[in-house]
Amino acid sequence: MFSKILVANRGAIARRVIRACSELGIASVAVYSEADSSAPYLEEASEAHALVGNTARETYLNGAALLKVLRASNADALHPGYGFLAENADFARSVIASGAAFIGPDPKWLAAMGDKVQARRLMADAAFPVFPGSEPLEDVDQALAAAATLGYPLMLKPSAGGGGIGMRVVRDDGELKKGFGVAQRMAMAAFANSAMYLEAWHARPRHVEFQLLGDNDGHVVHVHERDCSLQRRHQKVIEESPAPGLDRAEVDAIAESAARTAQSLGYNNVGTLETLRDRSGAYGFLEMNTRIQVEHGVTEAVTGLDLVAEQIRLASGASLPVIPALHGHALEARIYAEDPLSHMPSTGVLQLFRYPALEGVRIETGYCEGQAVTPYYDPLLAKVIGWGVTREQAIGRVLIGLRAFSVQGVKTNIPLLTRVLVHEEFLRGHVHTGFLQELLSQPT
16 A cells, blocks of 8 residues: 555545545645645645646646655655546656556556547447547548538537537538637647547437446456436536436446446546437447546445545555445535626635535535635535435435535525526436526526
């Protein structure tokens, strides 16, 4: 087992990893930008090191600065969290070259799954279902030719993308011509890669993902599923497990197929295989996230597993844990610092930031009262995770947790979250990726 881990991240995930280290008896090293100098987890870590600057590029995306802290702290492992450099194969290789362990999959998987077209090809070759799509597209003429073969409507996506950046639905040649250049420029700015691809588009699909764990001896298991259909701009807002309204045998079969496929490929450590389920009940591979997920706490709530601790154990060479059966139901609601009307990020000092201690409710946050919410990073403030014996009880606990959450100094999306949780269609489990868009188009 490791003796000291550098947590190369910020916010809720940094605090979460530090807590896991403490429970495992491992020393933790926090890093922080100037903007994050008052974050509560800095005192919870064994030691903390400043990074010069405020922007992500100066700090949490600055691989050289992070490696400098890795050497100075004598940490023997680095946990990248999620976002930033968590799926950067070159950075992972640099960590390993320094003599430390990278807590995540082998860098070859970061590279392979980071290329969305290559990932689709890998999964198709391994006989996992993949919806029709194109090869990488460098210009609009290639895109038009591919569209003629595939047929509209289609989703235009960056090959090296993530987080919904550069994605758009195109329904005819005109929309493809109009949107291709814009999406390509966004992809180049965000990912330093302008290659795009086209994928079959589905109306009102379910987004169902499968948590995987792999050891270093070639064994992979699944830890059930999460439904992440509640999204805005292709980014998740509410997640839950188990997926509501789906046949258990159906979901288990896909989960087992996901684990078998990952094992046949030789995947290791944590990963989340994401799928779309269309209205006919067909599943298709979407992408593989080669890191711990933002919504990992949902799975922890219904299994009792500590996925971050398991991730650390697996990276140290431990064998796979026994996977518990699903127990009860859990939901996570993401609280963002954003205007509830315009949905634009909201910044300011948290004059009031108090959250409840309630039975069956877990709060994950990297903020505290008096801390500034700046424009430099993702506006995620906190996650409210509720567990219940039934889905109804879990929803009720999340709802109470949100209503008891007091925030002043920035605006939040709590009104939108509570509106979803009391919506009749949501309560019935009639969820799909267009749910929030449809809801926001309705009068309040």
